[in-house]
Amino acid sequence: MSELPDALYTPEQVRALDRRAIEDHGIPGGVLMARAGRATWRLIRQRFPDARRVMVLCGGGNNGGDGYVIARLAADAGLAVDLCPFADPAGLSGDARRAANEALARVPSAAFSPERLAETDLVVDALLGTGLDRPVSGAMADAIGAVNASHCRVVAVDVPSGLSARTGQVMGIAVRAALTPTFIGLKQGLFTGEAADCIGEVVFDDLQVPAAVHDGMEPSARLLGAEALEAGLPRRPRTAHKGAFGHVLVIGGDLGMGGAVRIAGEAAARSGAGLTSVVTRPAHVAALLAARPELMVHGVEAGSGLAALLARADVLAVGPGLGQAEWGRALFEAVRDGDRPLVVDADGLNWLAQAPTRRDDWVLTPHPGEAARLLDTDIAEIDRDRFAAVTAIARQYGGVAVLKGAGTLISDGLCCRVCTEGNPGMASGGMGDALTGLIAGLRAQGFDTLASACLGVQAHARAADRAALDGERGLLAGDLLNALRSVVNP
Ligand SMILES: NC(=O)C1=CN([C@@H]2O[C@H](COP(=O)(O)OP(=O)(O)OC[C@H]3O[C@@H](n4cnc5c(N)ncnc54)[C@H](O)[C@@H]3O)[C@@H](O)[C@H]2O)[C@H](O)CC1
């Protein structure tokens, strides 16, 4: 099993890679299945050497076929094996049927029994893989529920059963695995949506298929590898001076929401921007100046006195705490059609959704609710396929779209990038404001629209990982901001 490649594919693309391996490179499907089974078995022996009793759940397709190979290998190694078919092996086709016949000649099949889980060390989930095409129900759903409720560690073959390999959404119910060995091509659905609760650790194996099978196959998305951030944030020259690192102007903070612009401003400053200014309600000026003397804070009523401040800024971040009142609308409209690159978040996105327009130099950073408003749809539709949603926003509004969530997606309308860093503690107030400021700060330092979005998302998630104590509780924006320094200045 090797390091994760960055290329992600749809299930259809992976099936095409399968066919190329078979048809163009003469590797029989049964050999691929045997290799998938052997690779998974080797991983099981490495990671769970103490397992003595294994339960293998086999579905009605080739994912099940992989499971039969594993069951036979486990029996040959002397483990006690409960082999539980969830489809009549006689009804299997081709390679899966041959694998089933070989396994069943070695191991009698057993009906799934939740009670057996108490004596089971390890469950191999070979129910469903890339062929999942409807919500899981009936006996298969009951079994997945029992396995998830048990103490058993689970190895999910290729894809946790019930998780969509395309969208990362759970269809009915899905296996929660400790390990997901996956083959030939990484499925995009393993890295966004609800996948983080199901995949455990993804381990990739190319099944010794020639890399040439990927030739001409444009990945549907790419992982933001850990090294992208280090490579992207160059060290500063000794002769550095603040004028060389840009000037960010954060706009927002209607009455009662001054904290949002403070967080965004502080994130921009900590990102390395040379100067950071804030335009907000006059009522917030004194408190902001006292809290963060690095920020230059200006109290502005709707639109008046803004022009001079805009002229001095290199990048604008509009939205944190902007609000849905007349004040916010006037400020948004004053900057929407200006000539400065923009990062638009929060209520800035809501104002944009009410009067859609296009630009090539902005970064839009919606969460699923804001994305639904931008696309005039509902959150369920966004969750149905987040890759499609973030691409649609980038194509409709121009620039770069960032769809925040577990596995944040970044799209320029052509290819999606996926950030797999971050933790559940980020689901707390102020996180989005910090990301907005961070992206604007990087943009002000000369990174282009896409690079500032990718580096900003990754730095934000990594700072959250560093700040999270147990990763399960709500993170404070201040904790993230404190951690940011060590991330942006490695
Ligand atoms: N390159 C690779 O990734 C390799 C993949 N292999 C394995 O093959 C599966 C894909 O096999 P396929 O037969 O296309 O699909 P599945 O096995 O996932 O299942 C199809 C089977 O299941 C039925 N089905 C679909 N949804 C449901 C549902 N909700 N409930 C019940 N049944 C459902 C569907 O009707 C079909 O009958 C891949 O994941 C790998 O594990 C190769 O073995 C090695 C190379």
Ligand SMILES: [K+]
């Ligand atoms: K599976």
